[in-house]
Amino acid sequence: xxxxxxxxxxxxxxxxxxxxxxxxNVLHGTERTVIAAIGxxxxxxxxxxxxxxxxxxxxxxxxxxxxxxxxxxxxxSVVKAGSLTVxxxxxxxxxxxxxxxDEEQIVASARAVKAAGATALRGGAFKPRTSPYxxxxxxxxxxxxLATARDETGLAVVTEVIAPExxxxxGEYADVLQIGARNMQNYRLLEACGRSHRAVLLxxxxxxxxxxxxxxxxxxxxxxxxxxxxxxxxxxxxxxHTRFTLPLATVPYLHEKTHLPVVVDPSHGTGHTSxxxxxxxxxxxxxxxxxxxxxxxxPEKAKSDGYQSMTFDQFDAMMKACRRVAEAVDRTx
Numbered sequence: 001x002x003x004x005x006x007x008x009x010x011x012x013x014x015x016x017x018x019x020x021x022x023x024x025n026v027l028h029g030t031e032r033t034v035i036a037a038i039g040x041x042x043x044x045x046x047x048x049x050x051x052x053x054x055x056x057x058x059x060x061x062x063x064x065x066x067x068x069x070x071x072x073x074x075x076x077s078v079v080k081a082g083s084l085t086v087x088x089x090x091x092x093x094x095x096x097x098x099x100x101x102d103e104e105q106i107v108a109s110a111r112a113v114k115a116a117g118a119t120a121l122r123g124g125a126f127k128p129r130t131s132p133y134x135x136x137x138x139x140x141x142x143x144x145x146l147a148t149a150r151d152e153t154g155l156a157v158v159t160e161v162i163a164p165e166x167x168x169x170x171g172e173y174a175d176v177l178q179i180g181a182r183n184m185q186n187y188r189l190l191e192a193c194g195r196s197h198r199a200v201l202l203x204x205x206x207x208x209x210x211x212x213x214x215x216x217x218x219x220x221x222x223x224x225x226x227x228x229x230x231x232x233x234x235x236x237x238x239x240x241h242t243r244f245t246l247p248l249a250t251v252p253y254l255h256e257k258t259h260l261p262v263v264v265d266p267s268h269g270t271g272h273t274s275x276x277x278x279x280x281x282x283x284x285x286x287x288x289x290x291x292x293x294x295x296x297x298x299p300e301k302a303k304s305d306g307y308q309s310m311t312f313d314q315f316d317a318m319m320k321a322c323r324r325v326a327e328a329v330d331r332t333x
Contacts, residue, residue, distance in 0.1 A: 194223015
């Protein structure tokens with residue numbers, strides 16, 4: 001739409017777009033409004049909309065992910081959920097244990113990571129595990145413990161949801177719904193999260209291309225939920241020295257292609273505690289909008305992912321190191 005287009009012009013154009021059988025998604029930028037017309041690109045009559053009042057131009061969006069693309073939304077999105085802000089000048093930090101084991105553990109973790117500068121608490125109540133004999137999480141009891149930790153510290157809660165039927169339940173307790181790597185292409189779950197009012201952290205699948213991740217995000221956006229963060233957590237390659245291979249070129253590439261903020265997970269991306277600090281610093285230097293880090297009171301006794309979890313002191317030292325990098329690239333933490 002033209003700069004200064006009236007609300008009447010915008011409403012008229014929404015009506016015209018919908019009359020063509022397309023879905024109108026309104027994107028309000030700082031200077032102008034864009035109306036994304038989502039649907040079959042072969043529909044006749046779209047180009048004629050350029051003659052309507054208030055319309056500046058009609059442009060085809062070439063990327064297969066229409067709503068996630070910078071072609072439709074040039075301004076970088078900022079996602080806010082409670083104490084967590086991802087995008088903009090500050091780097092958001094989500095930290096905590098892989099899984100919620102008991103109330104003492106999660107509350108102690110929340111206090112420690114907040115003291116070190118984290119802006120949100122992570123912790124799994126529902127844990128999808130490769131083996132059916134591994135710890136599967138405390139389910140709703142774990143969610144209640146996360147809520148207690150939030151009450152104690154004020155930190156926003158980020159936790160995984162693994163099934164469409166659990167979205168409403170998890171949303172009662174969580175500030176951010178995390179879609180794990182195993183579920184990146186669980187389309188019913190993506191659609192359910194699209195209908196939710198909670199922010200979503202979408203993790204890249206270990207074998208997924210970036211286009212596939214952006215199209216997964218498109219499901220959530222198309223459902224009406226604009227609060228989406230992308231997470232690079234490493235991909236599976238022939239290398240065996242790390243749990244996964246963490247490709248940090250993902251960060252600037254995604255910033256070129258999408259307006260959605262990008263979070264990096266150096267804990268899963270490396271699988272080794274000793275490598276997390278250096279890869280976290282590298283992520284900040286590459287332009288990451290956020291970090292998600294596994295931290296545990298006693299990693300050697302953790303019920304899951306202890307080998308890649310930091311102690312409280314290690315996390316504090318990592319935060320201090322990352323702040324120096326952030327300052328060098330004109331960011332804050």
